[in-house]
Each structure stands twice: as structure tokens, then as C-alpha cells.
Amino acid sequence: MDKILRINVGADGGPETKTDPMGDYAGIAGRALTSAIISKEVPPTCHPLGEDNKLVIAPGLLSGTTAAMSGRLSVGCKSPLTGGIKEANAGGQAAQVLARLGYAAIVLEGKPDDDTLYKIFINKDGVKISTDNSLRMLGNYDLVDKMKGEYGDKVTCISIGPAGEMKMSAASIAITDMEQRPTRHAGRGGVGAVMGSKGVKVIVLDDDGMSMRAPKDPDKFKAANQTWVAGLRKHPVTGEGLPAYGTNVLTNVINEAGAYPTKNFMWGRFDGCSKISGETQAETETARGGKATHGCHRGCIIRCSGIYMNKDGQYLTKQPEYETIWAHGGNCGIDDLDAIAMLDRLDDDYGLDTIEIGAAIGVAMEAGIAEFGDAEAAINLVKEVGKGTHLGRILGNGAAVTGKVFGVERVPVVKGQAMPAYDPRGVQGIGVTYATSTMGADHTSGYAVATNILGVGGSVDPLTPEGQVELSRNLQIATAAIDSTGMCLFIAFAILDQEDTFQALIDLINSFYGLSLTADDVTDLGKSVLRNERDFNARAGFTAKHDRLPDYFKKEKLPPHDVTFGVTDEELDEVFNF
Amino acid sequence: MAQSIPHVYLQLESDLLSRFAQVFSKGVGISTRTGCSIKDFICEQLGIQEEYLEGRIQTIFLNGKPVDDVDTSVIADGSMLALSAAMPGLVGAIMRRGGYYAAMRNTITHESESSTACAQDGIVTVKLFNLTAKELGPLLLQRGVSLEGSDLKDVLSKFKDDFRRGCKGATLNGEQITIENLIVKLEDKDSIYLQINPIQD
Numbered sequence A: 001m002d003k004i005l006r007i008n009v010g011a012d013g014g015p016e017t018k019t020d021p022m023g024d025y026a027g028i029a030g031r032a033l034t035s036a037i038i039s040k041e042v043p044p045t046c047h048p049l050g051e052d053n054k055l056v057i058a059p060g061l062l063s064g065t066t067a068a069m070s071g072r073l074s075v076g077c078k079s080p081l082t083g084g085i086k087e088a089n090a091g092g093q094a095a096q097v098l099a100r101l102g103y104a105a106i107v108l109e110g111k112p113d114d115d116t117l118y119k120i121f122i123n124k125d126g127v128k129i130s131t132d133n134s135l136r137m138l139g140n141y142d143l144v145d146k147m148k149g150e151y152g153d154k155v156t157c158i159s160i161g162p163a164g165e166m167k168m169s170a171a172s173i174a175i176t177d178m179e180q181r182p183t184r185h186a187g188r189g190g191v192g193a194v195m196g197s198k199g200v201k202v203i204v205l206d207d208d209g210m211s212m213r214a215p216k217d218p219d220k221f222k223a224a225n226q227t228w229v230a231g232l233r234k235h236p237v238t239g240e241g242l243p244a245y246g247t248n249v250l251t252n253v254i255n256e257a258g259a260y261p262t263k264n265f266m267w268g269r270f271d272g273c274s275k276i277s278g279e280t281q282a283e284t285e286t287a288r289g290g291k292a293t294h295g296c297h298r299g300c301i302i303r304c305s306g307i308y309m310n311k312d313g314q315y316l317t318k319q320p321e322y323e324t325i326w327a328h329g330g331n332c333g334i335d336d337l338d339a340i341a342m343l344d345r346l347d348d349d350y351g352l353d354t355i356e357i358g359a360a361i362g363v364a365m366e367a368g369i370a371e372f373g374d375a376e377a378a379i380n381l382v383k384e385v386g387k388g389t390h391l392g393r394i395l396g397n398g399a400a401v402t403g404k405v406f407g408v409e410r411v412p413v414v415k416g417q418a419m420p421a422y423d424p425r426g427v428q429g430i431g432v433t434y435a436t437s438t439m440g441a442d443h444t445s446g447y448a449v450a451t452n453i454l455g456v457g458g459s460v461d462p463l464t465p466e467g468q469v470e471l472s473r474n475l476q477i478a479t480a481a482i483d484s485t486g487m488c489l490f491i492a493f494a495i496l497d498q499e500d501t502f503q504a505l506i507d508l509i510n511s512f513y514g515l516s517l518t519a520d521d522v523t524d525l526g527k528s529v530l531r532n533e534r535d536f537n538a539r540a541g542f543t544a545k546h547d548r549l550p551d552y553f554k555k556e557k558l559p560p561h562d563v564t565f566g567v568t569d570e571e572l573d574e575v576f577n578f
Numbered sequence B: 001m002a003q004s005i006p007h008v009y010l011q012l013e014s015d016l017l018s019r020f021a022q023v024f025s026k027g028v029g030i031s032t033r034t035g036c037s038i039k040d041f042i043c044e045q046l047g048i049q050e051e052y053l054e055g056r057i058q059t060i061f062l063n064g065k066p067v068d069d070v071d072t073s074v075i076a077d078g079s080m081l082a083l084s085a086a087m088p089g090l091v092g093a094i095m096r097r098g099g100y101y102a103a104m105r106n107t108i109t110h111e112s113e114s115s116t117a118c119a120q121d122g123i124v125t126v127k128l129f130n131l132t133a134k135e136l137g138p139l140l141l142q143r144g145v146s147l148e149g150s151d152l153k154d155v156l157s158k159f160k161d162d163f164r165r166g167c168k169g170a171t172l173n174g175e176q177i178t179i180e181n182l183i184v185k186l187e188d189k190d191s192i193y194l195q196i197n198p199i200q201d
């Protein structure tokens, strides 16, 4: 993993490839690398769909090794949804395969002259780019089937569906899973639209003939991996809760807390939750012959995913996760698991961010385009997006655009990106992160709860608003660091509670690279990622005024607890004071 | 309660008890003595070991508010108590009782109280989430719970084939009944009392 593949799709005579050494980017990977390249090489004021934007696809520091959980992929660019920097993170097989092929990143640059569609094939012998207009407007499922026919049933695909081709701001990039299904998505911020603007429909990866990346100190690495795996297995969240129910295990709990955004953030509790909870979902999957425990890539031992069958026992989609179940479920007043699974399947096929589309439909429902709770109408609205009708294009450009077009005031976005499944009035602390994240409203920052062990959490009284600000800052630093390792963020719980498991993670990095990093170095890595991102956003025109929640969160009380968001603007401005 | 509402008794293969997750997500009624602390209710009245409460039940809500102290939060007639094992994510950590991030939800936290409600019989709605549903659900079903007829009907209909296979006996108010007929009869029942006797395969 010592080279960067650059593909200039705008070169005279068609796409041109070049392989660069790491140069200034040596020693970093994942989100640290995508954000460094974007921050350094992309003019911050450029049009996100223009020739100056770049799409960077990068595995993490430990991807392609035998380290458990190391298969997360970072995708970076200037976001067409937020106008700021973006890192969207995905599971699936691609990070492992790309790392084994030796690439620290693929960078798509330039802009093609016409609307020719390209497919890129990468294996041990090099890179082949060909035009293939027969792929136009294919859904991800049909596209992957076609690639399997051409390249065999071992390849991994990184692709866009029709939404990416139509350059919608909610378009995702799909990554195939272990079963070669396009179910894992770099979802947020419209990264699929940027891939579409480069004219690249699919990147096919084949690591046949390549071996696992070898550590500098194999014995120490093996020992660290054993401690790492044992730590993840013994923790109740990573060893039991997530494998049994997936992230949807949160539905009942957040609902009970009165912080479950219901019907476009009008209420904090949804009556139909018990029908769509992780517990009910797991039972439904098992009873129909699907799976309630499944990994999204080889080497994942938490296995928070699953396989969802329809009523006839046929494969419909992977287990939709908490955010999807909420966005298409409670947020739209829908309590029908099968309908939500169908929406997930359509999103994956068209290549759409489930959070953004669910939020856009919620806003459209408030505008009267469909009734809250009407599952069939929601399915039809997503189909409109897939077809690219005028209404579909509005929804496909996200909640903010939908709200503007239909004159809705209650639009739950920050920096143009839809909020995930926690109402910030119920859980004030997460509102701070929504407001100040470099990515727009983002929940994944919330998964890195290791700050106290990282040694950056501790001394401030968390009962004060400053304490909440301090916590949010530290969470964002820790998340940025974990996103750079290639590790799935769900490891956070085990490393929060078990110091030896956190040490095992540092030992894995050190023994692999022959380094002697400490927890402080990891913190510094996280800080430098955030600095790069803040710097890019500032140069793109973002100011403190963009680090705000929409006004209605301060004014409208959220039932059942009747709370508003109480953290002041001055306090929010302190988050990045490090 | 058991006398005044229709009484459903099922003999089920034990692996089918997990199918009732949806019922526990929504909540079941438990007849109990009220006016006691959450800890007393869980350990003394439900007979759950203290180690389980301390080790497994990481998140507790009383009337929709996250609880930090099980000794000073009091159960009253009509209370709604929800129990959960440890949850993922920041919000999972925030909801954890007495956890490091509990301050991030201080506007909705359940406030401690001294026991004012005197001890009397009453009904508490208990919700069991995730691993607690799997582990404590069978205990409550054996003890007997009250729930809405439509909620039981939903579960029996959804997994009808499983129940047809694994039900070794069913009665409604003491009369033998098939699962199909029970589903029909539950149609017009507001509230029922359910008791399940699990049998090993």
C-alpha cells in the first residue's frame, strides 16, 4: 500500500492513468489521506461536479491485513450536498482488496468531454479502462451481475447507480459485500454524484494472486490481533448486542428516551416502534430463513449485519441498519418492516443515501406530497428518484432542496446534510456534534466514544455546557483517528471499556508498521484530520454561522419531554478551540 | 387481574419464546406491590439476581426517562419500566445508567425521589429490550403477563407456522383451542392475561 493511482478522466484522447509514490502523504491512510488530498489539491471554491474536484477512494492503515475489523473504506471529495469537505465511510470488500493490490488510494481527477461511461478494471497486472455505454442507468444489482459475468465471481465492485449518473446530491457509491451484492454504501454527502461527474460507472477490483499485507513484526502483530479479537468478543456490545440485533437494537431505546425523531422531527416517540425494532427484525429474519448475524466484509468478527428475506423466503436486501429503519420508518410514520426493507433495496439499487432520502421523503410528507405512514407512497417516491422524474430529482437532491422547493420550514439539516436518527433536543450533547461536524449533520462522530481512554476526555465537568462541548470535540477527534485506521467504528465500545483492547489496537498499528505510537499520537492524528477539514471548509466560505442547528430546534418543544436545544452559539463556537 | 380478563395459556417449545420480542418491546403488565425502588422490584419481586441487574441491565428508563440510581427511583401503580443491556454508539453510551456521558442527556434524566407512594398492589408495565428480552422474557411469560389481545394476535399471526408446529397445547379461559381459532378469538379482546409453559424439545 505504497502508491496512489491517479486517473485523469479529462485527458486528451480519454482517461489517463499514473501511479505516484506516497510522497507528502506517506504514513497516512483512510480518512486522514482522503481529507489531506482534498484539502491540499482541490480548490475549495470549485464546483463539486466540475473538473477541479477529485474523488479519493482510500483503504485504512490496517486494511488488507489479517487484523480483525480492518475493512472500512474512506471516500473523500468536495461534497455537492454540503459544499464542504466530505469523507463517507463504507464496509464491504473493497478496502481489503484495494489494499492487497497495493494502492493507498485511487484518485479520480478531471472531467470527461462527453457523457461516455467508463469501467475500470484493476488487478495484479495493472489498470484497464474501457468505455461501456451499455451500463447506462443500470441499477447496482444488475450492474454487478453483469460484472460478475465478465470478470468472474471473485471480484469486488465499487459502483454508482442511476442516482450517481444523474448527479444527485443524495447519490451514494456502492461497494459489494462478501456475497458480491452491492449492499454497502459510502452514503453521505453525494459522493456518488462526484463519481458520476467523472463518468466512471464502476471500478472492478480483482486481488487474485495477491497476498495479505505482511507486518514488520509478525509475532507481535499476531499476539496483538489475538488480544484484539478476544477483547471484541468478550464485550457485551461488540460480542453480543450488535451481533444479535445489529444497530437497529437502538430503535426501542432511543424511542423510550423520547429522542426518536418521528414524522419529520415533530415528536420524540413513535407508536409503531415495536414493529420495526431490531428485536422484531432479528426474529423476522431468522424465521424466514435469513440471517440476523452477518459480516459486511471478511475479517469482521462483530457481524452487525444480516440478510433480510421477503415473505416468500427470497433474498430482498441486507439487514437495513438503524439509520435506514428510522429514516424510512419512524421518520415517515411507517411501521411496516417489509416496506422499509423494500425501500432499502431500492436505495441500494439506485445508489442513494438512505438517511438523506428518508429525510427528504419526511419533508415531502409534511408538505403534503404523501401521507405520513403511507408505505406504498414512499416506495413510489423512491421509484420516482430512480427514474429521474422532476419530483424524483427534487427528492434525490436531499432534504434541504426538497424543503426549499415545497416551502417547508421544518427541515432537519446542518450544512445542507440531513440529520440522522437522534433528536438533538432529547440528547443535547449530540446536537453539538451535528452542529459543528465538518461533514454536516453526522452521527458517526458519535460512535467514537473512546475519548476518556485516549486521554483527551477527562478533566472538564460534563454537567456544564462547556463539558458537553468538550466531549463533542473529543469524540470528533477520536472518530477522525479511527476512520483513518480502516477499523469499523463499532469497535469504539470495546476500546472505551477495556483498556487492554485499546492498547491492542495501538499494538496492531505499531507492530505492523514498526512504529511506537502512543495514545497521544493517535489523538494528534485525529486533530490533524479535523484541522485539514476545518481549513478546507473555511476556505470554501464556511464560518461559525454554519455551525448551527436550524432555529426551530431552539424554539419548538419536542414531546414527550417538551425540551428545546439549549446549547448557546457561543458555546458551540468553542468546539474547535484546540 | 388474572381473574377479570380472558386467560390464555400456551404450552410452547422453548425456542419459540424469543418470538415474543415485539410484545416485550411494547410492554407487558405485571401485577406487583408498588411503592418500592426499582432495585427492589427487579430483585425482590421479579426474583432477578442482583449481579444480573448490575452487570447486564445497563440502561433503565422509568416513565421514559433514563435512570441513574436504581435505589432512589420509585415504582408506582401505572409506572412504565424499560430495561436494556448495553447499547452501541454515543447515544447508547449516553443512555447508560451512571455512565461517563450521562450528562449529555441531563434535560431528560429521571430525578431521584424518596419513596412517598405507600406499598400497595398495582400494575407496572415492563418493557424488555434486546438481550434482556431474550433472557428475562421467558421468566415473565411463565409468571404471567397482561397485554392487548391485538398484540398477541399480531405475533401469533406473523409466526403462525412456527406456532402451529411448536405449540403443544393452548387454552382460552380453560377451554382447549387451536392457534388458528385463538387468533380469531383475540380479534375482539382488549386485554388478556397470558401465561406460557415452555417445554424443551
Ligand code: SF4
Pocket: A069, A091, A092, A294, A295, A296, A297, A300, A301, A302, A303, A304, A305, A488, A489, A490
Ligand atoms: S460491525 Fe457491522 S459495519 Fe462494522 S465491519 Fe462488521 S458488519 Fe460491517
